[in-house]
Amino acid sequence: xxxxxxxxxxxxxxxxxxxxxxxxxxxxxxxxxxxxxxxxxxxxxxxxxxxxxxxxxxxxxxxxxxxxxxxxxxxxxxxxxxxxxxxxxxxxxxxxxxxxxxxxxxxxxxxxxxxxxxxxxxxxxxxxxxxxxxxxxxxxxxxxxxxxxxxxxxxxxxxxxxxxxxxxxxxxxxxxxxxxxxxxxxxxxxxxxxxxxxxxxxxxxxxxxxxxxxxxxxxxxxxxxxxxxxxxxxxxxxxxxxxxxxxxxxxxxxxxxxxxxxxxxxxxxxxxxxxxxxxxxxxxxxxxxxxxxxxxxxxxxxxxxxxxxxxxxxxxxxxxxxxxxxxxxxxxxxxxxxxxxxxxxxxxxxxxxxxxxxxxxxxxxxxxxxxxxxxxxxxxxxxxxxxxxxxxxxxxxxxx
Ligand SMILES: [Zn+2]
Numbered sequence: 001x002x003x004x005x006x007x008x009x010x011x012x013x014x015x016x017x018x019x020x021x022x023x024x025x026x027x028x029x030x031x032x033x034x035x036x037x038x039x040x041x042x043x044x045x046x047x048x049x050x051x052x053x054x055x056x057x058x059x060x061x062x063x064x065x066x067x068x069x070x071x072x073x074x075x076x077x078x079x080x081x082x083x084x085x086x087x088x089x090x091x092x093x094x095x096x097x098x099x100x101x102x103x104x105x106x107x108x109x110x111x112x113x114x115x116x117x118x119x120x121x122x123x124x125x126x127x128x129x130x131x132x133x134x135x136x137x138x139x140x141x142x143x144x145x146x147x148x149x150x151x152x153x154x155x156x157x158x159x160x161x162x163x164x165x166x167x168x169x170x171x172x173x174x175x176x177x178x179x180x181x182x183x184x185x186x187x188x189x190x191x192x193x194x195x196x197x198x199x200x201x202x203x204x205x206x207x208x209x210x211x212x213x214x215x216x217x218x219x220x221x222x223x224x225x226x227x228x229x230x231x232x233x234x235x236x237x238x239x240x241x242x243x244x245x246x247x248x249x250x251x252x253x254x255x256x257x258x259x260x261x262x263x264x265x266x267x268x269x270x271x272x273x274x275x276x277x278x279x280x281x282x283x284x285x286x287x288x289x290x291x292x293x294x295x296x297x298x299x300x301x302x303x304x305x306x307x308x309x310x311x312x313x314x315x316x317x318x319x320x321x322x323x324x325x326x327x328x329x330x331x332x333x334x335x336x337x338x339x340x341x342x343x344x345x346x347x348x349x350x351x352x353x354x355x356x357x358x359x360x361x362x363x364x365x366x367x368x369x370x371x372x373x374x375x376x377x378x379x380x381x382x383x384x385x386x387x388x389x390x391x392x393x394x395x396x397x398x399x400x
Pocket of ligand 1 (some may be wrong): 139358359360361363372373374375376377380
């Protein structure tokens with residue numbers, strides 16, 4: 001059965017026919033042998049389309065219609081329609097057919113190259129798309145769009161230095177700051193260098209990441225990571241504490257590292273002091289500390305265990321599932337066992353619940369992602385203000 005887009009294609013075909021007819025009537029009146037309106041060729045093509053014989057229609061169309069200035073826009077429209085329908089091979093053939101025309105004007109050639117590059121991108125042929133976008137970025141009216149697409153391609157290919165170069169050119173040509181995006185490219189380079197133990201290069205990249213505004217806290221996290229790896233615990237701790245102070249939502253990234261660093265130093269007392277002082281100046285952090293501890297299975301540290309216990313008792317939804325009496329009146333061993341049981345269950349629930357959500361497109365994930373995989377924006381994820389245990393618990397009860 002013909003679909004809506006089949007009719008669109010057919011409509012385009014009719015437009016083409018009408019254009020030919022109008023030209024015949026008014027444009028080139030002195031020429032005697034112009035095609036009559038809706039000639040047999042058009043009707044044949046139309047028939048192919050309406051019967052879903054798109055391949056035959058395409059062949060018929062490519063063979064029949066000479067690309068000239070009057071019909072070229074219809075070719076472009078047909079090409080982009082095919083691409084939108086997901087029929088990229090057909091779009092590619094249409095655009096290649098336009099490019100093959102020897103006397104094509106420079107502007108139309110650029111338009112056809114840009115369309116073809118988008119087809120390749122759509123088809124996942126990144127190398128071919130990249131070549132065309134590079135050419136268009138050198139000098140065409142598609143420079144800005146080409147550089148934007150190149151940034152996207154280099155992000156996918158993790159070619160961060162190329163992404164930085166394209167991003168910096170785009171800032172100049174597009175007249176807008178891409179500081180945050182470029183800072184993340186540098187952080188990617190820094191993390192890769194750190195992963196191969198090249199800490200000197202990693203530090204250089206972080207420095208560049210932090211030179212623009214707005215800054216990303218990811219730069220500080222990477223620096224802290226480098227400090228930790230190079231046994232500079234003092235710097236690592238200072239940075240992790242600063243990260244939490246400035247952006248409390250990054251606690252899930254920083255707290256486990258703080259705990260691990262103090263434990264490596266064998267300084268449980270130091271950890272207890274540091275966390276108590278943090279909670280004193282910012283009591284709202286209690287539930288964040290508790291949640292992070294539950295998700296990351298951090299236990300056996302008095303100040304953190306106190307946070308978890310208070311969190312379980314104060315969260316109204318959770319209180320229904322916790323035997324308060326058992327917790328408050330039982331002997332120490334029973335108390336600890338009961339607490340451990342609830343923590344274990346919550347940890348499992350939390351692991352199955354998306355914690356972060358993109359503020360641009362709503363994409364959610366369990367771990368923090370610096371670039372949203374859906375809308376490709378950088379640093380747009382934030383944690384849910386409070387964990388929707390209610391929803392999760394209800395879901396679990398009804399599905400079991
Ligand atoms: Zn998003």
